[in-house]
Amino acid sequence: MTTTLVIIPTYNERDNLSGIVPRVLRSAPEVDILIVDDNSPDGTGELATALAVAHDRVSVLHRRAKTGLGAAYRSGLAWGLDHGYERLVEMDADGSHQPEQLHRLLARLDTADVVLGSRWVSGGEVENWPIGRLLLSRGGSLYARIVLGLPFHDVTGGYRAFTAEALRTIGFTRVLSQGYGFQIEMLWRAHRAGLRIAEVPITFVERTQGVSKMSSGIVGEAIVRVTLWGLLGLPRRIRRSRLAPRREPARV
Numbered sequence: 001m002t003t004t005l006v007i008i009p010t011y012n013e014r015d016n017l018s019g020i021v022p023r024v025l026r027s028a029p030e031v032d033i034l035i036v037d038d039n040s041p042d043g044t045g046e047l048a049t050a051l052a053v054a055h056d057r058v059s060v061l062h063r064r065a066k067t068g069l070g071a072a073y074r075s076g077l078a079w080g081l082d083h084g085y086e087r088l089v090e091m092d093a094d095g096s097h098q099p100e101q102l103h104r105l106l107a108r109l110d111t112a113d114v115v116l117g118s119r120w121v122s123g124g125e126v127e128n129w130p131i132g133r134l135l136l137s138r139g140g141s142l143y144a145r146i147v148l149g150l151p152f153h154d155v156t157g158g159y160r161a162f163t164a165e166a167l168r169t170i171g172f173t174r175v176l177s178q179g180y181g182f183q184i185e186m187l188w189r190a191h192r193a194g195l196r197i198a199e200v201p202i203t204f205v206e207r208t209q210g211v212s213k214m215s216s217g218i219v220g221e222a223i224v225r226v227t228l229w230g231l232l233g234l235p236r237r238i239r240r241s242r243l244a245p246r247r248e249p250a251r252v
Contacts, residue, residue, distance in 0.1 A: 002057070004031040004106065005085040009072035011037070013093040014044045020093055021051050021058060027099040028106070031089070033058045036076040038066040069158075070175060070182035077172055081164055089161045096204050097159040104200045105161040112198040113166035114190045116152060117159030123201030124154070133206075143223070144184050147230035148191075152199060155187050156180045159202055169193050181225045188229060 006024055010017055017035065024033055035048040037060060048060040061079055063072065073090060080088045087109055091097045097117065108115045118124050120141065126134065137156060144155045160183070162170075170189045177185045190197055 002030060002032045003086040004028075004089065005080040005083075005087070006031050006033050006089045006091050006102070007036060007073065007076035007080065008033060008091050008093045009036045009038070009069060009076065010040060010044045010048065010093045011066050012040045012042045012044060014040070014042045014047050016094045017044055017047055017051070020091075020095055020099065021055075023099040024091070024102070025055065025057060028102050031057070031102070031106075032085070034076050034079060035060045035093075036063065036072045036079075037061070038063045038072055068178035068182075070178040073182065074173060074175065077162075077167055081167065086164050087161060088164065088167065090158055092158055096206065098203055098205065101202050104202070105159070108198045108200050109161045109163065111196070113163050113169075113195040114187070114197045115161040116154055116187070116197065116199045117157055117161075117202035118152075118154035118199040119157060119202060119204045120153040121199050121201050124203070125201075126204045126206070128206035129204075140180055144188075144226050147226050148184075148188050150187060150191055152187065152191075152197065154199065156183050157202075157204070158183055159204075160186075166190065166195050169195060177225055178221060181221050184226060185229070 006028070008017070008020065021033060024031065035051070035058065037045040037048050039045060039062070045060070045062055052058045052060045061075060063075060077088055087106065089102065089105065091099070101117070105115045105117055119126050120138070141153070141155045144150060145152065170186060170193060172186065175182060175185050175189065187197070
């Protein structure tokens with residue numbers, strides 16, 4: 001039985017989906033794919049059904065409406081756990097996450113509970129991003145790292161792998177954020193739970209077809225939630241600093 005599931009959420013990604021699914025199947029013959037479609041008006045759901053009929057390693061979960069990336073991933077992760085998968089991967093449909101680099105995440109998952117595909121570690125990079133998008137992503141990661149005390153380089157990226165036990169520990173069904181906020185909250189919960197979290201370098205490629213789902217509302221939600229989480233976690237960090245052993249000054 002295949003133990004790894006790659007979850008690909010879609011909304012109006014018909015042109016991209018037709019390319020990304022064959023790439024995953026070629027690059028990682030040991031994994032299954034779940035397409036989670038939010039009732040796309042462009043026919044993505046119908047294409048997903050056709051792909052599932054043509055490939056026994058592909059399944060599709062049709063949702064009634066577009067309610068956000070976080071909701072789509074929660075549904076997909078729950079489906080995966082219900083079907084007994086031991087390792088679950090988040091991957092965008094637009095080609096920005098390279099299926100050819102999936103092996104990096106899965107290999108590292110042998111010794112970690114959560115693996116982040118990172119654009120901002122040595123060996124990671126982005127291609128074809130405008131300066132505004134680059135500053136937004138780097139700034140968002142930096143703000144969340146500082147406010148939440150997260151010791152990771154890329155806290156907003158969406159190319160990630162989890163063990164089933166890690167997802168249960170995180171309590172992903174209680175994660176209500178969307179977009180940036182969803183990815184940040186999942187990582188924040190994993191870190192607070194003491195899970196083993198690793199980063200591996202990836203190359204993030206800007207989409208060439210379709211329209212990005214990023215919006216000012218998604219960014220604003222993430223900023224508000226991160227600030228609130230930081231305020232909630234501040235007493236805990238203060239207690240840790242007070243309990244930390246004091247270092248004696250070096251004697252000359």
